[in-house]
Amino acid sequence: MSLRTLTALPLTMALLATAACQQPEQPDNKAQPAKESRRDASEYLSQPLVKDIYTADPSAHVWNGKIYVYPSHDIDGPTAEDDLGSHFEMRDYHFLSMDKIGGPVTVGPVALDVKDVPWADKQMWAPDAAYKNGTYFLYFPAKDKEGAFRIGVATSKDPMGPFKAQPQPIKGSYSIDPAVFTDDDGASYMYFGGIWGGQLQRNVDGKYDANGSKTDLGQDDKPALAPRVAKMTGDMLEFTETPRAVQILDDKGKPLLGGDHDRRFFEASWMHKYKGKYYFSYSTGDTHYLAYAIGDSPYGPFTYKGRIMEPVEGWTTHHSIVEWNGKWWLFYADTQLSGQTRLRNVKVTELRYNSDGSIQTINPFVAENGGGSAAQ
Ligand code: FUB
Numbered sequence: 272m273s274l275r276t277l278t279a280l281p282l283t284m285a286l287l288a289t290a291a292c293q294q295p296e297q298p299d300n301k302a303q304p305a306k307e308s309r310r311d312a313s314e315y316l317s318q319p320l321v322k323d324i325y326t327a328d329p330s331a332h333v334w335n336g337k338i339y340v341y342p343s344h345d346i347d348g349p350t351a352e353d354d355l356g357s358h359f360e361m362r363d364y365h366f367l368s369m370d371k372i373g374g375p376v377t378v379g380p381v382a383l384d385v386k387d388v389p390w391a392d393k394q395m396w397a398p399d400a401a402y403k404n405g406t407y408f409l410y411f412p413a414k415d416k417e418g419a420f421r422i423g424v425a426t427s428k429d430p431m432g433p434f435k436a437q438p439q440p441i442k443g444s445y446s447i448d449p450a451v452f453t454d455d456d457g458a459s460y461m462y463f464g465g466i467w468g469g470q471l472q473r474n475v476d477g478k479y480d481a482n483g484s485k486t487d488l489g490q491d492d493k494p495a496l497a498p499r500v501a502k503m504t505g506d507m508l509e510f511t512e513t514p515r516a517v518q519i520l521d522d523k524g525k526p527l528l529g530g531d532h533d534r535r536f537f538e539a540s541w542m543h544k545y546k547g548k549y550y551f552s553y554s555t556g557d558t559h560y561l562a563y564a565i566g567d568s569p570y571g572p573f574t575y576k577g578r579i580m581e582p583v584e585g586w587t588t589h590h591s592i593v594e595w596n597g598k599w600w601l602f603y604a605d606t607q608l609s610g611q612t613r614l615r616n617v618k619v620t621e622l623r624y625n626s627d628g629s630i631q632t633i634n635p636f637v638a639e640n641g642g643g644s645a646a647q
Contacts, residue, residue, distance in 0.1 A: 297482040302483045310584070315607055316635050319616035320376050320607060324365060328397030328539070328589040329449065329602040332430075334452065336496060337597055339430050340367040340602060341409065341447045345614050345625065354483060356468035357611045361395045362386075364411070364422070366431050372600060372619055378488060382432025383425050385627065387412060389438045390415050397539065397589055398463055400430070401451040401459060408507045409434045410441075411448040418478065419479040420470050422449050422463060424508055443501070443510050448589070452542035452569065458582050459507060460569045462517065464498040465538030471496050479495035491530025495519075498540045498553065517551065518572035527575060529642045532558045534575055537566040542569065545599075546628060552579055554588045561603070563630060576629055579622070588611040592622060605635060 274277035312318060329605035332339050341364070348360030363384040369376045385391050398411040409425040409432070421440030427433060428574075441461075445470040454457045464471045466487045473483030475496075480530045487496055497516035504511050517525050519536055527535045535557025542549060551573045552563040559582035564573035582588065585606035593600055601622040604615040 272462075275595075284369045290411075294535060310607075311612060312607070312635075314342075314637055315605070315618075316633070317618045317620045319608055319618060320369075321367060321616070323377055323378060324326070325609065325619045326365075326367070326616040327584060327587065327604040328448075329604060329617040330397070330399040330516055330541075330591045330620075331593040331600065331602040332400060333593055334402055334430055338372060338593070340369075340617060341398050342367065342384070342617050343395070343397050343480055343615075344439070347611075347614060352612065354467055356394075356396075359396060359468075360613075362393070364395060364398060364409070366400075367617070369557070372595060379431035380433070382427075382548065383409060383434045384413065387438040388413065388423055388425075390421065390440055391436075394420075396420075397448045399450045399591075401453060402430070403453075403507050406507075407432075407434075408553075411462075411487070412447040412449060415440065417479070417482065419445065419473075420447050421445060422447075422461075425492070436482040437508060441509060443477065443513060445479060446471045446499070448538050448540055450540045450542060450591075451507075452544075453542070454569055455535055458495075458569075459508070460500050460542070461503055461541055462498055462500050462540035463514070464496075464536070464540065464552070465556075465598060466496050467537070469538050471498075488529055489529060492618070493529055493530065494526035494562075495529040495535035497526075498536050498551075515570060517570070519551070519571050520574050522574060524574075532556075533560065534562060538636050541591050543592045543594075545624065548628060549573070550592070550630075552592065555591075556587075559583070560586075561587050561588055565628070578632045579630050580633045580635060584610075587615070593621065601633060603635070625634055 275456040326342035328343040350357045352358045364382045366379045387506040394414045396412045401408045407430045407543045408429045415619040422444035422497040424439045425434035425436040447465040448465045467501040473480045499514035501510035539554035543554045549566045560578045583605035599622040603621045604617045608616045
């Protein structure tokens, strides 16, 4: 990227481009040489936060004023791409930290390896983390020895790990993409679930059906499969209740339908609170949008409001939203470095609200924002 291009970019983007050039080496975990990208770096709204390893599904948190990002660690495995995501063969986690957005990013050592999780076999997918009473909790999905996704929990005194896993997955957990939200009263809730390869459709009554559908319920005119939510116990290690369905409604109060692929839930739950309202956000999967819905309770129901982000490069889209330094930030991922869906890189850009609380839709490409950045 030339200096001329850099100076023409919005400030945050230029800072991120600089930060991306300052990453520490990860000698034993280097990313593969990047393939020729289909677009020039200047065409992307923001630049990869790290280039030494591939990362995706970033769950960001601010602890003690510092930003921590809990991503998946993508690796280049042998399995061919399919609709179940079998090509996402991740085996461990490395976490990221930074003192400020736009500053240098530290890539931590291995924080948890699948070989150290007694119940897990493979596919360490999108994680999240929480903090309570001096302990950091890492929540992660993985397939068990029967091939069913479960959600595990691991603990550490250090936000970057290493984390020690509990011997069993969380009782009553299933499917993927845990996101843990702590409300102002201190109560924490886990949102989770994902259809197709995420197996939500194989757990409709909470029991795994290995012969269930590979995609969804196959009922386009019925309510879509809902993400799940469960309140966490005080020690953050279990659910207090059987997970409940999270209702996502249209503006007439009717549940979004299974055939409404532009709006229905697919995976990548996230919850944040803004001006007293609960914002449940998610990926629409095969239509590649990040969407959001607003409600008055952490349990919902939530009314669909629109898109947070248009499709990124790559099949998956998965995000988190966090407030830092008086602004709101969207962490997301695309495939800028590799051009391959299985090898993604995390990014960050500013997220803005309108005065009515709606979110301004972000386009991940500069030109499609009319030559400027919608997020700056
Ligand atoms: O990274 C593996 C899976 O792909 C995640 O769990 C999904 O959210 C999607 O990003």
